[in-house]
Amino acid sequence: MSKKRNILLIEPKYRNKYPPIGLMKIATYHKMLGDNVKFFKGNLKDLVLDQMTENCIDKFYKIDKEREWKNSFALIRDFIKSRKSTVLEELDLGISKYNALLHNAIYSFADTYRKKDYDNFPKWDRIYVTTLFTFYWKITIEAIHYAKHLVKSQDQIMVGGVLASLLHKEVEEETGIKPHEGLLDKPGMLDPDLPKAKKLIVDNLPLDYSILDEIDYIYPTGSAYFTFMTKGCTRKCAFCSVPILEPTYKPKIDTIDKFAEIKEIYGEQQHLLLMDNNVLASPKFPEIIQEIKDMGFYKGATYIEPNQLEIAINNLKKGLNDKAYVKRSYRLLHDLLKRLRGERQQKFYDVLVANGLIKIETTTKDRILQAYDEVKETYERYRPKVPKQRFVDFNQGTDARYVTDELMKLMSEIPIRPLRIAFDYWGMKKQYENAVRLAAKYEIKELSNYILYNFKDTPEELYKRLKLNVDLGEELDIHIFSFPMKYIPLFGEEAKDRNYIGKKWNRKYIRAIQSVLNVTKGIVAPGRSFFEKAFGKDLTEFQEILHMPETYIVYRYFFEGLGLTDEWRKVYYSLTGKEKEFAFELIESNDFSDYQSKTKNKKILELLKHYTIKREDVKDVKEKDLNYKKTKHYFDRLIKEDQFKDLTLTYDFEAEVAKIKRTASV
Secondary structure, X not given: OOOOOEEEEEEOOOOOOXXXXXXXXXXXXXXXXOOEEEEEEOOXXXXXXXXXXXXHHHHHHHHOOOOOHHHHHHHHHHHHHHOOHHHHHHHOHHHOOOHHHHHHHHHHHHHHHHOOOHHHOOOEOEEEEEEOOHHHHHHHHHHHHHHOOOEOOHHHEEEEEHHHHHOHHHHHHHHOOOOOOOOOOOOOOOOOOOOOHHHOOHHHOOOOHHHHHHOOOOOOOOOEEEXXXXXXXXXXXXXXXXXXXXXXXXXXXXXXXXXXXXXXXXXXXXXXXXXXXXXXXXXXXXXXXXXXXXOOOOOOOEEOOOOHHHHHHHHHHHOOOHHHXXXXXXXXXXXXXXXXXXXXXXXXXXXXXXXXXXXXXHOOHHHHHHHHHHHHHHHHHHOOOXXXXXXXXXXXXXXXXXXXXXXXXXXXXXXXXXEEEOOOOHHHHHHHHHXXXXXXXXXXXXXXXXXXXXXXXXXXXXXXXXXXXXXXXXXXXOEEEEEEEEOOOOOOHHHHOOOOOOOOOOHHHHHHHHHHHHHHOOOEOOOHHHHHHHHOOOHHHHHHHHHOOHHHHHOHHHHHHHOHHHHHHHHHHHOOHHHHHHHHHHHHHOOOOOHXXXXXXXXXXXXXXXXXXXXXXXXXXXXXXXXXXXXXXXXXXXXXHOHHHHOOOOOOOOOOOOOOOOOOOO
C-alpha cells in the first residue's frame, strides 16, 4: 500500500470570480488515491505562519497540557511574526511551571520564521499552482517561486491553467518549473506509475467543492451549480484563448450524474451557472435545454435552501473534509446567532459557550458534533426557508452569429437571467441586433454583454456599440447592461500586465474610459440620460470626453459647478487646426509632468494646466460632488444586490469585490 502524500493546492492571491475548477478536480483525484489535501489562496507567507503557529501550539500542549493553548492562537502567531515583547507579555507564559521550555519553543519558531529557514518549515510531497489571466504574471510567478521552498522536491511542483498554457516557455525560463499545457484529459497524466491513477482522467472527475470552505476568500458566485454543457469553441477569434486551451469542440458533456452527486453531498443549489464558451454552436442544444429543465431549472422554478448545518454535520460524520466542515459549521452557527433575538439568542449563545464554539481557534469536530443535538432544532426552525427564484446563466456569453428563432425560443423555456450576448466588434452589428430582437420577442427582458475594446476597434466603434444597446433597450423595452472589457494580448511581454494600448487607441483614451468605469464599477447601465452624461450625446461629445482631464470626468458635477469644465471647454474649442494637432499629441500621451517646456503658445498652456489638477488638490472633492456620491452608491448597491452583475465585472477599474455566498460545483 502506497504512503499517503501531503498535497498542497495553491491559487495565487489575485482577485477572481470563479473557484479554481482544475484544483477542485485535482483535489478529488488525490482524495481518491487516499492522499491528504489542503487548499490555500492568498499570501503564502501567511500559510507558513499559520503552519508554524499550529506546530508551536502542538509543542506547547506536549510541554503543558493544563492550558487551552488554542485560545491563544492569534497571540502566538503574532509573536512568531513580530517577536514583540508586549505580545509575549500578553501571552503570559510565566504562569506555567514550564515557563522556560515554553519560551524556548516559541523563540525557536520565531527565529525560524525571521531567518526564513525553509529547511525547518513543514514540507509538502507535491504542490499544484493554478494560474489564471496572463496579466496576473507577477503575482503568479511570486507564488511559484515561494512554493519551491515548501516542497520536498522541486520536480513535484505542478503548474497549470490559463497563464501556464499561454506563456509556458516564459514560466519555465522564469521559474525553472516546466508547466503543464492544456487540459488533464488523458488517463495517468499526474501519476503514470501508480496503478490506480492510470485509469483516472482528472478532467472528467467531479469537483471537490468542500475545499472552498478551507479558505477565507469568498467567490462571488452565490448558491449555484457550476458546470459545463459543452467544451471548447467552433470559432478561432484572434483575441480569445479558448482555441488554444480547449482545441477540440465537444458538443455535449455528461453532466446529470455529476449534478446528482453534488446535490447529494452539498445539497440543492439555487442557480445554474454554465461556463460554456459557445453553447449555441452545439447541434445538441435542444438536448441541453431539456437536461437543464430536468435538473429543475424550468421557467418559474423556485428554490428553498436546504438545512446547511445538517449537510455540514453529515459530511463531518463521514470525514469528507474535517477542516472545511468545521469552519463551515462554525460560520453557520454564528450566522444564526446574529439573526436570533432576546432570550432565544441568549440560550443559543450559552450552548456555544458551553461547548467551546465561541472562537474558531477552539472549535473542533468533536465539539460541534457534541453540540449539534442541542442546536439542531433551533437551527431548523429559524434557518432561511423563503422560496427564491432560480436562474440559469450562460456566463461566458452566447454567440449572436448562431442565434435563430428556434434557439431563442428554446432559451426562453428556461429561467435565463441575464442572457449574455457577445458584441465583440461593430462588424457583427446585424447578427447582434437580430439576437437582441429575438430575445425581446420571446420575453427575455434582461440582457448583459461584454464589449471588447482596445483590440482592432476604434474608440468611435466602442461608442456606437454602447449607444446601440441604449437605443435597442428603449425601443424594445428591455434592459441591456454593457460591460466594456479591455483587450490584453495573449502572448509575449505585453500579456504580462494591463498596460497594452491598441493601435487605434492611446493612453489618454484608455484612461478616459476607465475614469468613467471607475465611478460605475465597470458597468454601463441602461438608460439614455446616464449614457449621454457618461459618454456624450453624439460622437463629437464623446471625443470631447476622451480628451477631458480625468479629474473632470470622474467628478463631473463638482468641476462643472466650479466653472472649470467650461473654462477648459472654451479653450479646447478655440484651438486652431495646428494648435489642436499639437495639443492633442500632448494630451493623448497623458503625460503632463513638463508641459510648460513643450510650448510657448498661451492657449495651449491655458488648456494643459487643467490636466495638472488632481483629485487630492481639491479638499473633500468626493464629499462635495453629490452626483458622484449618488452614482457610486447606485452602482455599489446594484452589484451588492445582484450577483449576476458582480460576476460580469472585469476588474479593469478600482473596485472591491462584493462578497456573496459560494457556489456548489459540478
